[in-house]
Amino acid sequence: GIFTFINHYQPRCSDSYAVYQALKSSIPDIDLKHYGEGSDLGTRSAFDALKGARATLHIKDDGVCCNAVIESISVGVPVVMDRVSYRALGLEKYVVDHVSGMLFDTVEEGAAILRKLSEDDEYLEQLRETTLQHARKCYQLDSGSIDEFRRFLNRALDGRILEASNPECLAVSKKRSGGRFDIHPSERIFFLHPLGEKPEVHDSSFQFNDGSATSVLQAAVKLKQYGYACELTDSVNASGVYLVHPDFLHWEAFKNVNAFVVSVRNDRPAQSDAHCEVVHNPVVGELNPEGQLFFIPNYSQKNIVPRNHGQRGSIIENIVYSGRIHNLAPEFLAPEFGDWLHSHGMKLDIRTDPETWTDYSDVDVIVAARDFHSNWINKPANKLVNAWWGEVPAILGPECAFQWYRKSELDYFEAHGMDDVKASLLKLKEQPELYQKMISNAQRRQQDVSDEFVTKEWVHTLEENIKPLVREWFAKRAS
Structure with a gap:
């Protein structure tokens, strides 16, 4: 039975x-x-x-x-x-x-x-x-x-803190009391954001289209779905650990509570007044002499629709940039590049509307380069991660976050100028087998940047890195 x-x-x-x-x-x-x-x-x-x-x-x-x-x-x-x-x-x-x-x-x-x-x-x-x-x-x-x-x-x-769906049935920490586990007030985890208490952020259709949303809101939603004990809030009303994007880090909000503040930096400057910081660029995370910076990969864009391979096959026609126009090198906008694309049966499609950023169904190649000489140490690898989930080859600038993820030439093409961009496009157009290899590789690399993987990195960092700092800080305040 x-x-x-x-x-x-x-x-x-x-x-x-x-x-x-x-x-x-x-x-x-x-x-x-x-x-x-x-x-x-x-x-x-x-x-x-x-x-x-x-x-x-x-x-x-x-x-x-x-x-x-x-x-x-x-x-x-x-x-x-x-x-x-x-x-x-x-x-x-x-x-x-x-x-x-x-x-x-x-x-x-x-x-x-x-x-x-x-x-x-x-x-x-x-x-x-x-x-x-x-x-x-x-x-x-x-x-x-x-x-x-x-x-x-x-x-x-x-030492892990996990949360049952019933708020009366919490399973947390090592300290047991009356058949249940209890969270010490100093270790309550709050993700602070202006939209923190809006119910729509939990809807499957809600899009996290800016840095603060992906860094804070999406992380909190994913952790709660995983079962980790944390709270989304739009205000500071209790003592605990507050994770907040620098755009919304207003210190006067914390004056009446014991708050251990974690800046979830995304691509913003360092926040020297924060107790520690979470960064999404792995190179920044490695430059961490005082142990106050912790690298956690960023989540991919939500609800990405991958390329329709059955319909498009190895066609190289739609060359797409998805993002804000000021983040694209001006060389892509020059008339001579448009003329070159046209002469080779291709066209550049610039998509600045966030509503279109998740649809890769008709995309053949992604291009994304802010310029061709800077390593952009403050930027995460979003464009590469999203391209893998969109199952589309990418031509990217020489940014350090991209380079950190790169394991082989199949991961993406690195461009140091428009000649490299053109050469990469021609290579893909003339070698259909290479195009298919890059698609297969993108599908394999998805496991390295999956939501589940990123969520577990969040749990590990909170439990193994940030919580010890929190306990030490609260102990000093109490002594």
């Missing part, structure tokens, strides 16, 4: 019991063995009995516990979990990411997954093998090393 684990089998804190009952009613012919406080079977199954389960279903509420999840994975029994539990447990990286399609948002989705696991032996066997291989590969453990496996996970999660 399928073993189910619910912290409180009888209704108490959340909807977990109701979800279980709804699932049970949807699939009455499938044997669900339920465990949890209040169940006749007890809170946990015997380890040997667990090995015989087809899968385990986890619907959690307050006091979320990962032991049953860990035990299930360690013996190759696939895990099924509702998304609320997935976020509350905080074991995404370690436990369930390797099994696609095993998370559900609705009772109907959960019932469909459980039915497939119950009836499809071939599918189940594949998942069992994948689950066990993942545990062995990631943690280099024997299948019987459950204790070591559990200790590894406890170490990996030590």
Whole structure:
């Protein structure tokens, strides 16, 4: 059968019991063995009995516990979990990411997954093998090393702050109180922005089209979706850690609270009065003698529509610049360059409307160079990252952020003048196989700049770099 684990089998804190009952009613012919406080079977199954389960279903509420999840994975029994539990447990990286399609948002989705696991032996066997291989590969453990496996996970999660969907069911820090974890006021994380309390920033259609929005708003939204405990706000009303873009860093707002201020610099000048800074240019992050600068990659533009390869193939016709016109080298606007493009069957399309910046469907090549001689140490690598997600070759200026990401010539063409731009365009036009290689490479590089990767970099930086500075600062103020 399928073993189910619910912290409180009888209704108490959340909807977990109701979800279980709804699932049970949807699939009455499938044997669900339920465990949890209040169940006749007890809170946990015997380890040997667990090995015989087809899968385990986890619907959690307050006091979320990962032991049953860990035990299930360690013996190759696939895990099924509702998304609320997935976020509350905080074991995404370690436990369930390797099994696609095993998370559900609705009772109907959960019932469909459980039915497939119950009836499809071939599918189940594949998942069992994948689950066990993942545990062995990631943690280099024997299948019987459950204790070591559990200790590894406890170490990996030590000190992380994670947030359940129910505000009464927070899982945070190492300090436990009354069955729940509590956040110390000094470590409350606030992302401060004028749009911080606007509900539309959480809509999937909302576009983060300027530096302050991508650096602060998008980071906060992604962290909250990931399950990290933080708050979006448009005002300063409590003590804690405030992350704010320099454009909105008004020091008088912090005069009545104990605020540890983190400047999320983006492409702005250094903020010497901030307690520390987050930068999006990796070279700046490396020039950090006092340990007060922390590099976190910027998120890509939201909702990018990639190039329509099926329709456009290896056509090199639409050469596109997307952005503000003052950020494009004037040589691109010269009539002679337009004439040259026309003579080779190409045209320059300058898109200054932010509403068009995410649509790469008809783009054949991206060009972006502020000039051909500066390294622009304050600028992030947005144009390159967005080109990879748009699955389009890019011709870029010699900026240090681009160079830092570059692993091969397939990543992008670097131009030191218009002759380089022309040569790169001709090479792409005359070598369709090179064009296809650059597209394939862009698709591979997406994993290095994915939203998930950037979000985990945020969590790591906040927990491992910024939080220690916060504790030290508050301790000095208290002494």
